[in-house]
Amino acid sequence: MKITQRALAGTVESSDCMVMLLPAEELSIEIDSIVKQQYGHVIEKLVRDMLKKFDVTAGLVKIQDQGALDCVIEARVETALRRAGKEAKA
Amino acid sequence: MSKLVSSLTEAIQKCGLKDHMTISFHHHLRNGDYVLNKVLDAISELGIKDLTVNASSIFDIHEPILKHIKSGVVTGLEVDYMGQTVGEAISHGALAKPVVFRTHGGRPAAIESGRTPIDVAFVAASQSDEMGNCTGKYGKSACGALGYAMSDARCAAKTVVVTDDLEPYPLQGFSIPETDVDYVVAIDAIGNPAGIVSGTTKITRDPVGLKMADMAIQVIQASGLLKDGFSFQTGAGGASLAAAVFLKDLMLEKKIKGSFVMGGITGYLVDLLESGCFRNIMDVQCFDMKAVESLAHDPRHMEVSASHYASPTAKSSIADQLDVVILGATQVDTNFNVNVHTNSRGIIMGGSGGHTDIAAGAKLSMIVAPLSRARMSLVVDRVQTISTPGSTVDVVLTQRGIAVNPRREDLQVQLKKAGLPVVSIETLKKTAEEINGIPEPLALGSRIVAEVEGRDGKLLDHIYEVL
Numbered sequence: 253m254k255i256t257q258r259a260l261a262g263t264v265e266s267s268d269c270m271v272m273l274l275p276a277e278e279l280s281i282e283i284d285s286i287v288k289q290q291y292g293h294v295i296e297k298l299v300r301d302m303l304k305k306f307d308v309t310a311g312l313v314k315i316q317d318q319g320a321l322d323c324v325i326e327a328r329v330e331t332a333l334r335r336a337g338k339e340a341k342a
Numbered sequence: 343m344s345k346l347v348s349s350l351t352e353a354i355q356k357c358g359l360k361d362h363m364t365i366s367f368h369h370h371l372r373n374g375d376y377v378l379n380k381v382l383d384a385i386s387e388l389g390i391k392d393l394t395v396n397a398s399s400i401f402d403i404h405e406p407i408l409k410h411i412k413s414g415v416v417t418g419l420e421v422d423y424m425g426q427t428v429g430e431a432i433s434h435g436a437l438a439k440p441v442v443f444r445t446h447g448g449r450p451a452a453i454e455s456g457r458t459p460i461d462v463a464f465v466a467a468s469q470s471d472e473m474g475n476c477t478g479k480y481g482k483s484a485c486g487a488l489g490y491a492m493s494d495a496r497c498a499a500k501t502v503v504v505t506d507d508l509e510p511y512p513l514q515g516f517s518i519p520e521t522d523v524d525y526v527v528a529i530d531a532i533g534n535p536a537g538i539v540s541g542t543t544k545i546t547r548d549p550v551g552l553k554m555a556d557m558a559i560q561v562i563q564a565s566g567l568l569k570d571g572f573s574f575q576t577g578a579g580g581a582s583l584a585a586a587v588f589l590k591d592l593m594l595e596k597k598i599k600g601s602f603v604m605g606g607i608t609g610y611l612v613d614l615l616e617s618g619c620f621r622n623i624m625d626v627q628c629f630d631m632k633a634v635e636s637l638a639h640d641p642r643h644m645e646v647s648a649s650h651y652a653s654p655t656a657k658s659s660i661a662d663q664l665d666v667v668i669l670g671a672t673q674v675d676t677n678f679n680v681n682v683h684t685n686s687r688g689i690i691m692g693g694s695g696g697h698t699d700i701a702a703g704a705k706l707s708m709i710v711a712p713l714s715r716a717r718m719s720l721v722v723d724r725v726q727t728i729s730t731p732g733s734t735v736d737v738v739l740t741q742r743g744i745a746v747n748p749r750r751e752d753l754q755v756q757l758k759k760a761g762l763p764v765v766s767i768e769t770l771k772k773t774a775e776e777i778n779g780i781p782e783p784l785a786l787g788s789r790i791v792a793e794v795e796g797r798d799g800k801l802l803d804h805i806y807e808v809l
Binding site for chain 1: 785
């Protein structure tokens with residue numbers, strides 16, 4: 253799928269994360285996290301796996317993480333993706 | 343003869359303040375304090391440079407100190423606590439010389455012994471007479487106890503009282519006597535009342551916090567210390583305050599008459615006094631208006647100096663009379679060392695305050711904190727900063743279990759007998775890692791931005807620059 257419209261999921265509360273999706277020509281990911289030093293690599297891998305699962309080939313993915321657990325990040329990314337494009341599957 | 347001078351500038355000049363000297367401040371006006379900033383502005387205008395500021399605490403309202411650091415007016419900083427606004431700049435290397443952190447008891451001990459002499463002490467008082475008999479109990483900017491200012495006023499070469507309510511001599515109910523004071527300055531406002539009683543003085547509604555508070559009360563009960571004559575101190579964090587409320591219910595139910603509560607006093611602790619659970623309050627600092635009112639009007643509620651509270655070199659202190667203390671932590675390690683100085687990024691956002699002193703003094707020192715916050719595990723192999731040494735910590739209580747320091751086998755037996763969920767500190771660490779994952783270690787710079795002294799004045803740990 254391609255991200256065809258702007259979509260948002262999550263909050264900036266502690267232990268949550270906010271996922272913002274924007275249409276773009278290429279696929280890129282921006283991660284900002286209060287635990288970037290400790291878990292930045294884990295979060296990036298998780299997000300890449302999610303995008304693969306949903307066949308996302310283009311769009312800008314912005315994550316503002318406030319120390320969310322993996323399950324929270326997954327849920328927020330999936331919600332944002334389903335809001336961003338009707339083609340979402342999986 | 344009058345000690346009244348017309349302005350801060352005049353007071354500073356009359357005190358003979360010069361380059362390279364040390365000035366001191368106290369933090370009872372908390373995040374509403376105008377005095378530190380006004381004094382530094384006046385000093386800066388006089389062109390005086392290279393000063394050391396010895397302040398019992400630095401709050402976010404003191405951010406302008408960064409400007410005076412940049413211009414070379416302030417080149418040294420000694421504190422017991424530092425809020426994150428200034429802490430972040432310090433962590434990024436704003437000050438060339440490392441900040442020195444002391445404890446609330448270690449600070450007056452260092453002042454009184456002459457190890458950290460003060461040239462000019464500035465005392466913010468909400469009422470004073472023109473000879474300097476002064477207090478924080480009354481007036482429009484009332485903040486309550488002035489415990490942290492007392493050693494400064496007594497030991498500094500010169501002491502200036504700064505007030506916004508000048509009363510006729512002699513001031514009734516003074517906290518600091520004229521014998522310690524050189525000059526008195528009246529200004530429009532010493533602080534913003536809304537910020538004076540700011541902070542974490544509301545009881546938690548978080549179910550995890552309430553669960554931990556309930557567990558903490560069960561630990562106190564199981565320890566056998568809860569009987570007539572019981573003494574207690576708790577922090578002003580949400581879960582700690584909830585524990586105070588639960589303690590009140592239990593003491594009333596069991597008809598236990600305690601001796602005293604010490605603090606950092608909040609309205610919740612005043613309730614413990616007024617409901618008859620305790621005979622007295624010993625108060626070094628007030629956190630809210632109810633505490634200020636109580637100190638001003640109830641003789642059972644007594645104001646004490648920081649030295650009386652917690653000095654390790656005083657002939658005796660209240661810290662050593664405490665039965666149970668409930669304390670917070672940002673990190674605890676498997677040796678029970680506690681960090682209350684730095685956050686998950688290694689940035690300074692606090693300090694020991696009285697944490698280290700009362701952990702050392704109390705018969706039962708209990709850390710109460712959630713097992714993880716924002717994916718950061720409470721329990722780690724080695725805390726980022728040792729604020730309070732593990733040898734003085736008895737219990738680490740989380741919502742997922744209670745770890746007892748192995749050197750307190752007696753206590754471990756008591757808690758197990760009471761059916762409490764006692765686990766090893768390593769189990770707590772493992773449980774947290776199962777939820778959060780295993781973190782990469784924090785990478786920090788090699789430059790030291792702060793030194794942490796233990797209550798005995800010996801170096802406990804370093805804080806490194808954040809990259």
